[in-house]
Every structure is written in C-alpha cells, then in structure tokens.
Amino acid sequence: MGKDEFVFLLVGLKWTVVLSAVGFVCGCLGGLAVALARTSDIKVLNKATAAYIGVFQGTPLLMQLFVVYYGLALVGFKIDAWIAVAIGLTLHASAYLGEIWRGSIEAVPRGQTEAAKALSLKYASRMRDVILPQALRISLPATIGFLVQLIKGTSLASIVGFTELTRAGNMISNQIFQPLTVFAIVGLLYFLMCCPLTIFGAHLERRFAASTR
Amino acid sequence: MTYSSDAQADTMITLDHVEKWYGAFKALHDVSMSVRQGEKIVLCGPSGSGKSTLIRCINYLEPHQKGEIRVDGILLGHQAKAIDAIRREVGMVFQQFNLFPHLTVLENCMLAPMRALGLSKAAAEDRARGLLERVKIAEQAAKYPAQLSGGQQQRVAIARALCMQPKVMLFDEPTSALDPEMVKEVLDTMIGLAEDGMTMICVTHEMGFARQVADRVIFMAEGAIVEQAPPAEFFSNPRHERTRKFLGEILNH
Numbered sequence A: 001m002g003k004d005e006f007v008f009l010l011v012g013l014k015w016t017v018v019l020s021a022v023g024f025v026c027g028c029l030g031g032l033a034v035a036l037a038r039t040s041d042i043k044v045l046n047k048a049t050a051a052y053i054g055v056f057q058g059t060p061l062l063m064q065l066f067v068v069y070y071g072l073a074l075v076g077f078k079i080d081a082w083i084a085v086a087i088g089l090t091l092h093a094s095a096y097l098g099e100i101w102r103g104s105i106e107a108v109p110r111g112q113t114e115a116a117k118a119l120s121l122k123y124a125s126r127m128r129d130v131i132l133p134q135a136l137r138i139s140l141p142a143t144i145g146f147l148v149q150l151i152k153g154t155s156l157a158s159i160v161g162f163t164e165l166t167r168a169g170n171m172i173s174n175q176i177f178q179p180l181t182v183f184a185i186v187g188l189l190y191f192l193m194c195c196p197l198t199i200f201g202a203h204l205e206r207r208f209a210a211s212t213r
Numbered sequence B: 001m002t003y004s005s006d007a008q009a010d011t012m013i014t015l016d017h018v019e020k021w022y023g024a025f026k027a028l029h030d031v032s033m034s035v036r037q038g039e040k041i042v043l044c045g046p047s048g049s050g051k052s053t054l055i056r057c058i059n060y061l062e063p064h065q066k067g068e069i070r071v072d073g074i075l076l077g078h079q080a081k082a083i084d085a086i087r088r089e090v091g092m093v094f095q096q097f098n099l100f101p102h103l104t105v106l107e108n109c110m111l112a113p114m115r116a117l118g119l120s121k122a123a124a125e126d127r128a129r130g131l132l133e134r135v136k137i138a139e140q141a142a143k144y145p146a147q148l149s150g151g152q153q154q155r156v157a158i159a160r161a162l163c164m165q166p167k168v169m170l171f172d173e174p175t176s177a178l179d180p181e182m183v184k185e186v187l188d189t190m191i192g193l194a195e196d197g198m199t200m201i202c203v204t205h206e207m208g209f210a211r212q213v214a215d216r217v218i219f220m221a222e223g224a225i226v227e228q229a230p231p232a233e234f235f236s237n238p239r240h241e242r243t244r245k246f247l248g249e250i251l252n253h
Helices: A003-039 A043-057 A061-074 A081-107 A110-118 A123-160 A165-176 A179-211 B051-058 B080-089 B105-117 B121-134 B150-162 B180-195 B207-213 B231-236 B241-251
Strands: B011-022 B025-036 B040-044 B066-071 B090-093 B168-172 B199-203 B216-221 B224-229
Touching (some): A123 A165, B011 B051, B025 B051, B025 B199, B051 B168, B105 B121, B105 B150, B180 B207, B216 B231
Parallel strands (some): B040 B199
Antiparallel strands (some): B011 B066
C-alpha cells in the first residue's frame, strides 16, 4: 500500500471524525432537550419524547440513515449525503443521549430538588446549578460509551454512498487487492479514536469521584 | 400575591381547614393553626401522623387540596408567583441535610442568594461566611459536604437556609439522621436561632428541646391536630388519651 492510498484513508478518517463530532455535539443539544422534556411535568412533552426515544431505540441505525437520506430526497430536499447522514446521526444520538440523561436526572436524589425548591431556586437554576451537574457525573460512563458507539456507527454512512473511513478502506482494498492490510489499518484508526476516549472517560470518572469524597 | 385584609400584624403563618390527600389516603385532615411572629412551635406525633406533610405544605413542597395557607399575609395558591414569594420567606432544614454534594460548603450557601435574590458574588460570599461563622463552622467553608460529619452538615444546611434571610424556619426532623453525639451541636444551633427571635416550626422528637425552647407543642395523630399546649402543660398534663400514650412511649425508653 502506497502513500497515496494511505492519504486517501486519512481523508476518509477526517470525515469520520467530522460526522462523529457533528452527531455528538448536535446529539448532546438534542439529547438535553429530550431529557428535560422527558423529565418535565408536561404530559404532552413526556409522551412525545417517550415515543421518539422508542422509535429510535427500536430500529436499526442503518434504517434510520436510509429513511433520512431517501426520505428527505423524496419530499423534495436535495441535500448532500453527509448532511443527510449528520441529521440521521443527530436524531439517533438525541434519542439515546436523551434516554441516558433522563435516567441520570432521575437518579439524582429527590431531596436535591426539594432543597433547591425550598431555597426558592427556579427551574432553570435548579437544573443548571443543582441537578444537571450531578446527573452529568452519573451519566459519564454511559455517555462516553455511547460516543464510542457513535464513532463506530458512522461506518454505516458508507452504505448510503458517503466516503468516510470504512468506505475509503473498501475502495482502496478493491484497488490494490490487499483487504487484510487495508482493513487492519482501518481498524487500527478506529481503535486509536475510540480507545483514548474510553481511557479519558475512566479518568474523568475517577476525578469526579475524588471531588465528592 | 394576595394580602388578606384582616391579617394581624403579628401573625406569621395561618392554616385554615387544610386538607391533603395522597390518592385516596387522607394525609391531612382539617388542620387549622396559626403561628405568631417569633413563636417557636414543636410538632410531634407518631410516624405517619402527617407532621412532616404539614410543614412541607407550608412551602409548597407538597400541594394541599383544600383550605388556605398564608405566610406573612401571602396566600399560598397554586400560582408560581405566590409559591416563589413564600419560599423566599421560608427556610427549611431536612432530615437528610440535602446539601449539594458537588458544591463546597461556601458555594452551597452562596447559590440561592445569588440566583434567587440576585446578590453579587462578593455580597453572597460575605453573607455566607457570616452565617457559617454563626453556626461555628467557618473553617470548613472550602470543603465538600461529604468531608463533614453529619452534625456539621446539618449546621451548614441551617446556615444555607439562613443565607436567604427567611422570616420563618421549618425543621423536618433535623436530628433524626444524626449519631447521638452530634445531636447536641445541632440543637444548640437551633436554640441560638430561637433566642434570636426566629419564627420556627420544628418537627422533632427531642422533647428536651421542646421543653427548653417551644412556646407551644402541637401533637398530631392520623393527619389531625389532637392537642396543643405550652410545653409545661403539655408534658405534665396531657388531656387526650392518644397524647398520653405517645408521651409514654417516647419518654420512657
């Protein structure tokens, strides 16, 4: 495998990183909204977000990407493959992160909300200053774990014709007929992205645990 | 905010025929009482008698379904504005302390004055340090709650509530979760507060505290007020059989 092929893989890697980052950042914003709606007292919001989470947890990511990619085209939106994939990943991540964070918010003891209310803190401050910082700590292992899943999930974008790392590997492999070498490198590149995250997550967990002890 | 026309100047809290249900279970049964400014009330009764529920209704941690609750003339309706106005005047101390574990002692005390009263950081810190001094725990300001003993945590919780400069303090079994040797430091703090003229309602089984501090002891059973009297009379001459039985159980163990 020559230098050109390797550079081609790196370009694919760049798109994998971009997709993961967009999916995660937008998914965090969406997930926060979903988690807050899911834990609110407003019944309509509650039910709507429960249904949303149910749909996205109950169907394969690949199918979700198909639906967004072909569905948006069908109703007349002509968008790039990567935007369609980014939207699909965002919707997917919002549902999962929303559910992870709902659980974390509910895991914060009730007394915390009561103390905050008794101190006449309003909803926004109760959430921002009291509940969410504690929920974030509780959710950290699951959140990092999901981010790793999401990075690997971007490989499905190759199926709708978007050239990220996996598809780049596939193309190179078809050119130089060394599938084992190529996919070993592709796998190593994924590993180099995911493994530090896992270690970073464990580090954060220890640091948070130490500060409350 | 609704101000009652006939509110007496020195009445701080009134409950008028208050009723509360949890589903089909009636937790409060036609409770009426009033508390004067500066008065110290001890609420006691067997577990499940509704005493915690009663004080939790006063700052709307639990909504009541019938009757009227007024604090400092403000009618506690179900609108956010009145609830907020009342919570700013009523401090509360919980059995489980409920300090915010991710914030230091000082930050615990500064949060609400900054967020709810709009104090500057410097002013909030000033106030917090002053009150931590008052509960004799100023040197722990930089620590996290989990690094303190139960008694210290509860004193921080008292300081945190006082930072809002409330007119009324509610205590929900403040010493029940403490090891015996830590009960005194918390009670001493509460006695100090009482001596400074704070209006207080304390749910507690500390009958020594009741004798020493209370202007009135109220005994509840099955969601209703059974009897109320000044402590001397309450302990020496309880009128109801139910009260005698309760006092027999908690005083002779």
